[in-house]
Amino acid sequence: xxxxxxxVLVENSPGVxxxxxxxxxxxxxxxxxxxVGPTTDPSISKMTIGIPGEPEVxxxxxxxxxxxxxxxxxxxxxxxxxxxxxxxxxxxxxRATGRAPVIEVAMLFGAKVLGVHPxxxxxxxxxxxxxxxxxxxxxxxxxxxxxxxxxxxxxxxE
Amino acid sequence: MTQAPxxxxxVGRPGSVSGESLTQEMLRKQGRSGAQCVVDGLISNGxxxxxxxxxxxxxxxFDKLYDSPLKFVLPRHEQGGIHMADGYARATGKVGCALVxxxxxxxxxxxxxxxxxxxxxxxVVISGQVAMNLIGTDAFQEADTTGITRGVTxxxxxxxxxxxxPRIIAEAFxxxxxxxxxxxxxxxxxxxxxxxxxxxxxxxxxxxxxxxQPTLLPPPEQVARLAEAINxxxxxxxxVGGGAIVSNxxxxxxxxxxxxxxxxxxxxxGLGAFPETSPLSMWMVGMHGSVAANQxxxxxxLVISAGARFxxxxxxxxxxxxxxxxxxxIDVDASAIGKNVGTDIAVCADLRQTLEAxxxxxxxxxxxxxxxxxAVWREQxxxxxxxxxxxxxxxxxxxxxxxxxxxxxxxxxxxxxxxxMWAAQFYRYTRPRSFxxxxxxxxxxxxxxxxxxxxxGTPDALxxxxxxxxxxxxxIQELVVAVEHKLPxxxxxxxxxxxxxxxxxQDLFYGGRHCATVLTPNNRPTNERITCDEAEPVYLPDFVxxxxxxxxxxxxxxxxxxxxxxxNEAFNDPHPWLIECIVAEDENVLPMVxxxxxxxxxxxxxxx
Numbered sequence: 099x100x101x102x103x104x105x106v107l108v109e110n111s112p113g114v115x116x117x118x119x120x121x122x123x124x125x126x127x128x129x130x131x132x133x134v135g136p137t138t139d140p141s142i143s144k145m146t147i148g149i150p151g152e153p154e155v156x157x158x159x160x161x162x163x164x165x166x167x168x169x170x171x172x173x174x175x176x177x178x179x180x181x182x183x184x185x186x187x188x189x190x191x192x193r194a195t196g197r198a199p200v201i202e203v204a205m206l207f208g209a210k211v212l213g214v215h216p217x218x219x220x221x222x223x224x225x226x227x228x229x230x231x232x233x234x235x236x237x238x239x240x241x242x243x244x245x246x247x248x249x250x251x252x253x254x255x256e
Numbered sequence: 257m258t259q260a261p262x263x264x265x266x267v268g269r270p271g272s273v274s275g276e277s278l279t280q281e282m283l284r285k286q287g288r289s290g291a292q293c294v295v296d297g298l299i300s301n302g303x304x305x306x307x308x309x310x311x312x313x314x315x316x317x318f319d320k321l322y323d324s325p326l327k328f329v330l331p332r333h334e335q336g337g338i339h340m341a342d343g344y345a346r347a348t349g350k351v352g353c354a355l356v357x358x359x360x361x362x363x364x365x366x367x368x369x370x371x372x373x374x375x376x377x378x379x380v381v382i383s384g385q386v387a388m389n390l391i392g393t394d395a396f397q398e399a400d401t402t403g404i405t406r407g408v409t410x411x412x413x414x415x416x417x418x419x420x421x422p423r424i425i426a427e428a429f430x431x432x433x434x435x436x437x438x439x440x441x442x443x444x445x446x447x448x449x450x451x452x453x454x455x456x457x458x459x460x461x462x463x464x465x466x467x468x469q470p471t472l473l474p475p476p477e478q479v480a481r482l483a484e485a486i487n488x489x490x491x492x493x494x495x496v497g498g499g500a501i502v503s504n505x506x507x508x509x510x511x512x513x514x515x516x517x518x519x520x521x522x523x524x525x526g527l528g529a530f531p532e533t534s535p536l537s538m539w540m541v542g543m544h545g546s547v548a549a550n551q552x553x554x555x556x557x558l559v560i561s562a563g564a565r566f567x568x569x570x571x572x573x574x575x576x577x578x579x580x581x582x583x584x585x586i587d588v589d590a591s592a593i594g595k596n597v598g599t600d601i602a603v604c605a606d607l608r609q610t611l612e613a614x615x616x617x618x619x620x621x622x623x624x625x626x627x628x629x630x631a632v633w634r635e636q637x638x639x640x641x642x643x644x645x646x647x648x649x650x651x652x653x654x655x656x657x658x659x660x661x662x663x664x665x666x667x668x669x670x671x672x673x674x675x676x677m678w679a680a681q682f683y684r685y686t687r688p689r690s691f692x693x694x695x696x697x698x699x700x701x702x703x704x705x706x707x708x709x710x711x712x713g714t715p716d717a718l719x720x721x722x723x724x725x726x727x728x729x730x731x732i733q734e735l736v737v738a739v740e741h742k743l744p745x746x747x748x749x750x751x752x753x754x755x756x757x758x759x760x761x762q763d764l765f766y767g768g769r770h771c772a773t774v775l776t777p778n779n780r781p782t783n784e785r786i787t788c789d790e791a792e793p794v795y796l797p798d799f800v801x802x803x804x805x806x807x808x809x810x811x812x813x814x815x816x817x818x819x820x821x822x823x824n825e826a827f828n829d830p831h832p833w834l835i836e837c838i839v840a841e842d843e844n845v846l847p848m849v850x851x852x853x854x855x856x857x858x859x860x861x862x863x864x
Binding site: 108109112113116117120121124154157158161162164165166167168169170 | 402403406407410411414416431435465466467468589590591593594595
């Protein structure tokens with residue numbers, strides 16, 4: 099099952115997020131990641147929804163969302179040339195290994211150390227979902243104490 | 257209890273207890289309260305009948321109804337009220353309107369909303385809500401109404417400012433009645449009803465919702481492709497659904513079918529969209545459809561779906577649905593296209609406009625061989641039944657008797673189950689909006705209140721409500737509304753003392769284990785057994801006595817001759833009637849496509 103990224107432009111009004119999420123889950127589809135933020139027009143928000151599914155299922159999700167009264171447009175960016183990025187914050191314990199090997203891995207991924215504590219580092223990393231996964235795999239041998247992931251945001255290129 | 261005089265000044269004047277600013281005083285003098293905006297908004301958007309049940313959070317609106325010109329109807333349960341508004345809307349094509357209180361009022365409305373949602377019926381339902389400062393505190397009669405109804409409405413609103421109210425009411429009517437119609441709920445907190453605004457009424461015609469563009473023009477290239485497919489087709493079938501009735505496309509469909517020799521089958525919701533007396537009619541398609549319709553779909557080279565949505569009750573096993581046919585689908589709802597069955601030619605647009613564009617492009621094709629084949633299939637009728645040797649009355653024959661006694665001119669409102677399917681199979685529908693039924697949701701308890709609503713909307717029609725003895729008891733309390741408003745609805749109960757459709761499935765697919773489907777004391781499974789006197793046959797309940805209690809003329813009949821006589825009397829009488837028909841308890845609805853089977857795998861009635 100391929101993971102699709104949908105960009106959904108919605109009216110920025112109360113209840114719209116619940117409506118969209120409820121509509122997707124109510125029809126038995128599973129949202130993997132979800133991100134909402136303002137656009138250049140303050141009355142319009144952009145939702146980026148990561149959702150795994152067969153093409154015909156995704157087509158149905160797109161059609162169902164598009165007919166919601168508060169939805170301007172739904173685009174499956176996966177089908178187009180696009181860029182998608184996800185932000186990750188990860189806290190790694192350094193008591194056992196020291197900081198140096200953790201920082202080395204971080205450097206390889208262009209990640210940034212944002213917080214330094216006696217026994218831990220807080221690192222910021224931005225990349226495609228795959229890069230984030232790879233980074234986390236390499237951190238696995240270390241003492242990963244906590245992670246926060248933003249979910250994907252995406253933009254079509256044409 | 258009378259109000260002590262010193263408190264009189266506060267009654268109906270909330271917020272006036274403590275000193276208030278001058279602007280508030282001016283607002284009150286020059287503006288309107290939220291409650292007044294609701295009543296005015298309903299009227300200016302064309303509402304003439306309002307179904308409603310009062311309660312704590314809607315008293316303010318009811319207070320404004322007290323001297324309004326709106327005709328008001330009080331159901332005895334909110335579910336009944338929504339079904340009445342629904343029946344009214346289905347019979348007239350207008351938006352049905354209802355008003356309920358917060359909490360239980362709103363939750364009782366949910367089934368009615370879901371029923372209307374599935375069948376695309378335009379409703380505007382207003383619910384009260386606890387005051388804004390109480391929302392989220394588990395206040396008395398508080399429920400998250402917009403949350404609960406999100407999945408069963410086309411759209412819903414929680415009003416957060418009285419200034420938004422006139423606009424929201426107009427938007428609700430606009431959304432409910434355009435595109436694929438559906439129910440819209442407006443949840444209005446009590447304090448919003450009591451606040452004042454200077455905003456004027458908004459009419460539906462002035463509404464523009466940025467993200468909602470319901471008017472879809474047919475794309476010319478798709479219409480051309482459809483015309484080409486029709487012109488090349490030797491075995492076309494028109495598969496017509498409720499959308500044809502909603503979009504007022506029935507006469508155009510008729511021209512298409514009759515001018516170009518295209519046979520027509522309809523869905524349950526499409527009954528009446530095409531005259532079933534025409535030799536081109538193959539009656540209903542699907543699980544309990546006719547041999548002609550189901551065979552034609554399977555043998556067709558082109559299936560043109562007009563305002564239908566390939567419901568599972570129509571298609572049977574989708575992998576074997578119309579295998580040799582190209583599928584063309586005209587639907588205003590983009591999400592319906594390709595949802596259940598793959599589509600070769602999709603026209604996502606208003607059906608009426610599509611047909612207007614299509615008709616000039618269609619050419620005459622010789623389809624005599626196909627029509628000959630259809631005529632052969634048509635000999636097997638929409639459905640048949642065998643006479644019985646035990647003298648028990650056949651429910652199918654009762655429906656035929658209703659057809660004869662009403663000269664095929666009644667508006668038939670059904671409940672759900674066997675009664676619904678027999679009403680679909682054995683009455684011949686010839687005009688749109690003459691068959692009203694809960695198709696998509698299959699809501700038992702729809703038959704009584706929907707018939708009341710339909711009669712209110714079409715006072716001159718002969719409205720016949722056909723029910724089973726199960727569903728009739730689900731909203732039986734609404735009989736009183738027919739009496740109060742002197743509505744001459746003819747309520748028919750096909751009493752087979754079983755929950756017949758489930759009993760039929762138990763007999764066909766569950767080894768005849770009648771769990772929870774026997775309504776008489778006899779023949780129940782051990783754990784449902786009750787003691788009773790052996791003496792006379794008991795009717796539980798005695799529907800004739802129920803009718804008497806409501807002051808409705810009533811008769812119990814056991815033979816088709818008796819039934820015929822009482823139908824002739826009742827249908828020519830200007831009063832409501834309840835006619836209880838004691839029918840054979842073991843009749844099945846046939847033909848039947850078993851669930852999950854292909855349309856060609858029908859169970860047919862045994863031959864005589």
